[in-house]
Amino acid sequence: MSYLFSHWRLIGVLTLQHLGLVFAALAIALALALPLGIFAARVPRVSAPLLGLLGALYAMPSLALLAVLVRYFGLGAAPVVAVLAIYAQFILVRNIAAALRAVPRAQLDAARGIGMSSRQQFWRVELPLASPVLIGGLRLATVALIAIATLGGYVGAGGLGNEIFFGLQRRYLEQTLAGSIPAALLAIAADTAFRALERVATRRTAG
Amino acid sequence: MDGVSFEIPAGSFTVLLGPSGCGKSTLMRTVNRLVTPRSGTVTVGGRDVASIEPTALRRATGYVIQAVGLFAHMSVAQNIAVVPELLHWDRERIARRTDELLELVELDPQRYRSRFPRELSGGEQQRVGVARAIAAEPQVLLMDEPFGAVDAIARRSLQDELLRIVRTLQTTVLFVTHDVEEALRLADRIAVMRDGKLLQYAAPDEMLRAPANTYIAQLFAVKADLRRYDSLRNALSVER
Amino acid sequence: MNLTRARAIALAGSALALPHCGRSNAIRIGSKNFSENITVAEIYAAVMEREGFKVERHMNLGSTQIAMAAIRRGDIQIYPEYTGTALIDVLHLEPLRNANAVYDTVKREFQKRFGLSLLNPSPGSDSQGLAVTRAVAQKFNVRTLSQCAAAAPRLRLAAVPEFVARADALPGLQRFYGGFKFKSVRTFDIGLQYEALAHGDADVATAFTTDARIAADDLYVLRDDRSFWPAYNIAPVIRLDLLKIHRLDIPGTLNRVTEGLTDIALRRLNVEVDINKRDPADVASEFVY
Numbered sequence: 001m002s003y004l005f006s007h008w009r010l011i012g013v014l015t016l017q018h019l020g021l022v023f024a025a026l027a028i029a030l031a032l033a034l035p036l037g038i039f040a041a042r043v044p045r046v047s048a049p050l051l052g053l054l055g056a057l058y059a060m061p062s063l064a065l066l067a068v069l070v071r072y073f074g075l076g077a078a079p080v081v082a083v084l085a086i087y088a089q090f091i092l093v094r095n096i097a098a099a100l101r102a103v104p105r106a107q108l109d110a111a112r113g114i115g116m117s118s119r120q121q122f123w124r125v126e127l128p129l130a131s132p133v134l135i136g137g138l139r140l141a142t143v144a145l146i147a148i149a150t151l152g153g154y155v156g157a158g159g160l161g162n163e164i165f166f167g168l169q170r171r172y173l174e175q176t177l178a179g180s181i182p183a184a185l186l187a188i189a190a191d192t193a194f195r196a197l198e199r200v201a202t203r204r205t206a207g
Numbered sequence: 208m209d210g211v212s213f214e215i216p217a218g219s220f221t222v223l224l225g226p227s228g229c230g231k232s233t234l235m236r237t238v239n240r241l242v243t244p245r246s247g248t249v250t251v252g253g254r255d256v257a258s259i260e261p262t263a264l265r266r267a268t269g270y271v272i273q274a275v276g277l278f279a280h281m282s283v284a285q286n287i288a289v290v291p292e293l294l295h296w297d298r299e300r301i302a303r304r305t306d307e308l309l310e311l312v313e314l315d316p317q318r319y320r321s322r323f324p325r326e327l328s329g330g331e332q333q334r335v336g337v338a339r340a341i342a343a344e345p346q347v348l349l350m351d352e353p354f355g356a357v358d359a360i361a362r363r364s365l366q367d368e369l370l371r372i373v374r375t376l377q378t379t380v381l382f383v384t385h386d387v388e389e390a391l392r393l394a395d396r397i398a399v400m401r402d403g404k405l406l407q408y409a410a411p412d413e414m415l416r417a418p419a420n421t422y423i424a425q426l427f428a429v430k431a432d433l434r435r436y437d438s439l440r441n442a443l444s445v446e447r
Numbered sequence: 448m449n450l451t452r453a454r455a456i457a458l459a460g461s462a463l464a465l466p467h468c469g470r471s472n473a474i475r476i477g478s479k480n481f482s483e484n485i486t487v488a489e490i491y492a493a494v495m496e497r498e499g500f501k502v503e504r505h506m507n508l509g510s511t512q513i514a515m516a517a518i519r520r521g522d523i524q525i526y527p528e529y530t531g532t533a534l535i536d537v538l539h540l541e542p543l544r545n546a547n548a549v550y551d552t553v554k555r556e557f558q559k560r561f562g563l564s565l566l567n568p569s570p571g572s573d574s575q576g577l578a579v580t581r582a583v584a585q586k587f588n589v590r591t592l593s594q595c596a597a598a599a600p601r602l603r604l605a606a607v608p609e610f611v612a613r614a615d616a617l618p619g620l621q622r623f624y625g626g627f628k629f630k631s632v633r634t635f636d637i638g639l640q641y642e643a644l645a646h647g648d649a650d651v652a653t654a655f656t657t658d659a660r661i662a663a664d665d666l667y668v669l670r671d672d673r674s675f676w677p678a679y680n681i682a683p684v685i686r687l688d689l690l691k692i693h694r695l696d697i698p699g700t701l702n703r704v705t706e707g708l709t710d711i712a713l714r715r716l717n718v719e720v721d722i723n724k725r726d727p728a729d730v731a732s733e734f735v736y
Contacts (some may be wrong), residue, residue, distance in 0.1 A: 003724075067512035067564075075505055076523040110276025113241055113349075114290055114339070115265030128280045154480065154509025155517075162507055169481050170721040171638060204278045206325050 003174035004181075010163075015182045017158035021077060022147045025084030026142060028082075033089055037096025051094055058090040066174075075156040080149065087148055088141045097136020099130035109202055132202040139194030146187045152180075211405045217252070218348075218371060222390040224426075225400035231383045234400070235349050238381060239268040251347060266290055269340035269348035269378070273355040274364060275332045277324040282336050283309070286321045290343045307336040311372060331359035337369065340375065350375065350382045354389070368391055387426055399423055404419045473501035474689065477523030479514055480507040482720040482727065483573060483657060483713060487527040487681055489731030494704050495525035497735060498682060498695055506727075511536050519561055522691045526699075529564040530568055535558065542615065546572070546678030553682075562687055566701050568680035569708035571657060575616065575676045578654040578666040580644060589652070591672040595651065596626035605640040615676070616653075623675045633675040642664075657710055659717035668710075704735065 004011060040047040062083060069079035111125040127134075150161030160202050163179030166172075211234060215221045223231035236242040240261045249256045256264055277286050284305045291301045299335050306316040312334040324332055333353055340348060354362040371395060373380050384390055390397050392409050398408045399419075409418035418424035474495050478488030485506050492502045505523050508514045515537055517523045533553040534540050538560075543549045546568075554565040577595060579587075587602065589595045595602070600719040610616040611634060621627045629651070635643055643649040654661060656668050683701050690697060712734075718732040 003301075063510050063513070067510060067516055070513050070516040070522075071520070074520050075508070075517050100435070104274075106272060106274030106276035107278055108276075109272060109274075110270070110278070113239060113265060113270035113276075115262045117262050120293070125278055129278075144286055151509070153507050155513055156477075156505040156508065156522075159438075165480055165509075166482075166485075166507065170389075170724070172724050175724070179271075202695075204323075 003172075006176040006193075007142045007178060011160075011178055011182060014158055014160050014162060014179070015186070017152065018146070018149055018160045018183065021080055021084065021152050021157060021159055022142065022145045024077065024151070025081045025088060025145055026138075027047040028081065029088035029092055029141065029145075032085065033096055035094035037093045037161065038100065040093055040097035041100035041149070047097060051097075054090040054093055057086050061099075062148065063154065066151060066155055070155055077152070077157040079155050080152045080157040080159075083151060084145050084148055086115075089139040090143055091144060092137055095140065099137065100126060100134030104131055129205050132198055134149060135194055135198045135201055139191060139198065141193060142190045143187045146183060146190060152182065165167065190199055209261055209403055211400075211403075212247075212264045213405060213408045215381065215396070217377060217379050218377045219395040220370070220382065220393055221369050221396045221398060222394035223381065223400060224387065224390045225385060227385055231398075231400045232351050233349060235381055235383050238347065238349055239265045239270060262293075266293055267347075269345040269350075271333075271340045271348070271350040271353040273352040275324075275336040275353075275356075277332055277335055277339070279324055282321045282323055283314075283327070285326070285337045286335060287342050289339060294343055297342075304342060308342055312338045312363050313368065313427070314338075328361075329357045330365060333357055333365060334368075337365075337372070341372070341378065344376070346379060348378045348380045348404045350380065352384055353382075355384070355386075362389075368402040380401060391427075396430075399426070448481045470603055473503040474525065475503045475505060475521075476519055477505040477508055477514055477526040477588075478512065478547050478627060479508055479526070481715055482683075483658075484527055486716045486720055486727040487713075488525075489706065489727045490704055490708075490734055491525055491527065491683060491701060492728075493735040494700055495697075498700060501694070503584050515561075518563060518684060518686060520689075521686060524608045524686045525683050527681050528684045529573060529679040529681055531677040533565075533572065533684075534677065538620075541678045544598045544674040544677065545672075546680060549678050550680065550682070557684065558687075564684040564685050564687055564690060564698075566685060566698050567705050568682040570680070571708050571710040571713045572678045572680045573655050573657040573713065574671075574679040576654045576656040577669045577672065578644070578652050578658075578661055579643075579650060579669065581665060581667055584652045590667075591670045592620070592624055592675065593672050595669050596620070596624040599642075602629055602650040603631045603648070604633070605643035605726045606632055606634050606651045607637050607640055607653050608634045610634075610653045620675060623672065635679050657713035657717060659721040661713060662711070662714035663722050681705070681713075707734075 040050050063185065065083055065086070066079055073079040073082060107125055107129060108121065111121045136167065149159050150164055152159030153161030153165050160179040160183045163175050164183070167174070167176030167179060169188050223235060225231045233242050237244050238251065238256065239260075240256055240409060243257075251268075278289070281289075284302075287305045287308055288301045291304060296304070305320065309316040311321055313333055314331065317332075319327075319335075322337070327335065336353065340350075354365050357365065367390065382393060394399065394411055396410050397414055399406045399414070401422065407423055414423065415427050418427060475694070476488055476495070478484045488504075488506060492504060495502050505517065508517060508526075511528070511532055514523070514526050514528070518526060520664045530549045530553050531542070534549050535542060538553065538556050540552065540556075543552065547661045550565070550568050557565050570658060577592065583602075584590060587598045606617070611632060612618070617627065617632075621626050633643065633649065638660075639650070640652040641656075641658075641664060644652040645664055645667070652666075654666070654668060660666070661668060683705070685697070685701075716730055716734060719725045720727050
């Protein structure tokens with residue numbers, strides 16, 4: 001543990017960078033995934049091919065994807081955030097579509113029959129009722145992105161990946177742990193926080 | 208649906224009666240434009256509904272469904288307030304109206320205002336559903352088998368209350384059911400439908416006395432005695 | 448400690464700032480993500496700093512492709528590359544046996560295709576090789592790959608997994624040198640083949656010729672007497688604009704420090720970083736001063 005103690009400032013900075021990468025990516029990913037997820041939920045015919053495409057992107061080797069993105073975005077946070085946002089699409093779109101499909105028909109019928117515009121139906125009824133499953137998807141995506149954000153080390157975006165990969169490369173367990181323990185703690189914290197939110201949302205929307 | 212044409216007097220209680228799949232719900236849903244007829248027109252108060260913006264039309268039309276469809280993430284008060292809010296009523300007026308409606312459907316505002324739908328019985332939920340539908344004082348109230356999912360005892364009292372409420376408010380009601388007994392209890396006029404066609408449109412007594420065909424005669428035969436007893440009881444309860 | 452801190456803050460800056468805005472006139476030095484490359488890049492950085500330049504570090508880049516993309520965009524201006532890697536993985540050309548031919552080809556093609564220059568190559572080469580303990584070298588009288596090819600039936604090989612299958616490894620050796628029919632071949636995860644050697648479970652181990660373990664375990668690297676393996680000399684890849692802009696003789700400065708990067712020097716640097724777990728920047732500044 002002496003490595004962690006002598007490098008705590010570095011680890012602190014890397015942890016913050018890591019979080020920064022994850023949250024920037026989540027925000028962008030959500031802005032993309034929400035319309036895609038809605039589209040997939042509304043038009044079941046496109047759902048399978050769309051998810052297939054996103055699954056294929058998800059399966060792309062990250063280093064190759066990063067190398068391509070560096071060509072357009074340069075080094076730093078941008079290519080990593082882009083990779084993370086791309087990877088998150090698969091998880092988010094699938095969950096958003098599933099969440100929307102799971103909303104009870106009766107409440108949607110009532111919302112429409114009562115005179116809500118389609119926008120009001122979505123924001124006031126559909127989205128809140130979909131929120132437990134949706135938050136579940138967000139939880140999965142966040143935990144996955146915390147793991148994948150270690151790629152940041154590969155393109156000068158910082159993050160805990162720096163320590164993990166360098167430590168692994170030179171078989172320096174303490175350095176690897178100094179990167180992976182904070183990453184694991186971040187993942188656990190995110191998981192716990194989202195689970196709590198999920199519970200609240202579930203309690204609030206149970207029929 | 209084909210060749211269905213009839214007129215409903217303002218302030219009357221009309222029941223669309225028929226087996227499931229006969230088109231009665233679909234017919235009802237053309238009134239608030241949840242369904243658009245391929246041809247033909249629906250007019251409310253002399254206006255073709257096709258000329259009214261759907262959301263405006265629906266906000267001015269009460270709508271109650273069997274599954275109730277109370278919004279699970281909103282309290283009872285919030286559910287009732289949905290349409291007034293869509294109509295931008297001020298907050299105080301909404302609060303007053305909410306309590307007034309809860310009293311009208313015989314739920315104590317103090318106790319029920321901030322409860323959530325999952326904390327209510329089926330009967331209580333449908334009372335809130337009715338309150339929500341009439342919150343903005345609609346001229347027309349559409350009810351699609353509203354009491355189909357509640358038990359027989361609760362259904363009786365809900366029916367009685369519904370009659371009391373709509374008579375007080377002078378609302379025009381269009382009520383869909385496949386339950387002959389319910390139709391007889393509630394209706395000023397009954398429209399019997401089968402296979403997308405309107406078989407007869409008449410007051411209950413007339414229908415019992417002069418059924419248009421043997422199908423209708425059979426439909427009402429077993430209920431004739433019951434009707435006599437019920438109408439007596441109804442008359443008494445309304446007078447009281 | 449201070450250097451570590453400086454690195455942390457430089458990293459923070461690079462993550463927050465978008466590549467093109469507010470770029471200082473510091474020299475941007477990059478490296479790939481393994482000890483030797485990082486340490487050599489830190490050596491470049493240290494000599495530049497010694498000459499009074501500001502240096503912006505972009506170490507740990509995840510692959511050759513990422514480093515190449517970065518230098519072609521100008522996100523970095525210098526990074527250490529291996530001549531063999533540049534020839535095969537970047538230019539996708541056939542391997543060449545002659546080290547000078549490799550260097551000349553890469554230098555010419557980099558200039559032509561990418562507008563990048565290649566400074567002088569290091570005398571040391573991080574290529575593939577076979578290592579034995581001094582005792583085995585003496586007992587079986589093996590000093591070269593030719594001798595090893597002949598003695599193989601009496602020797603046990605500890606190999607990293609891909610060594611057994613790759614055309615530029617065991618099958619190629621067998622075709623090129625003949626022989627090389629080892630008594631036994633066991634495969635180990637990278638690094639563990641040295642453990643097998645140390646514990647006497649094997650007589651010959653696959654190696655990279657500048658691995659720290661060679662110095663640490665006092666191993667002997669068999670001489671590739673017929674040049675089977677291509678050369679992997681280290682040379683700074685540098686953007687032409689950097690050569691033009693700066694008043695300093697950057698090529699001369701880097702060429703001087705490159706001269707010191709022999710096999711033995713590289714192994715020593717790798718020992719400091721890989722085995723003594725020291726910070727590459729600290730090791731580099733010791734090397735330079």
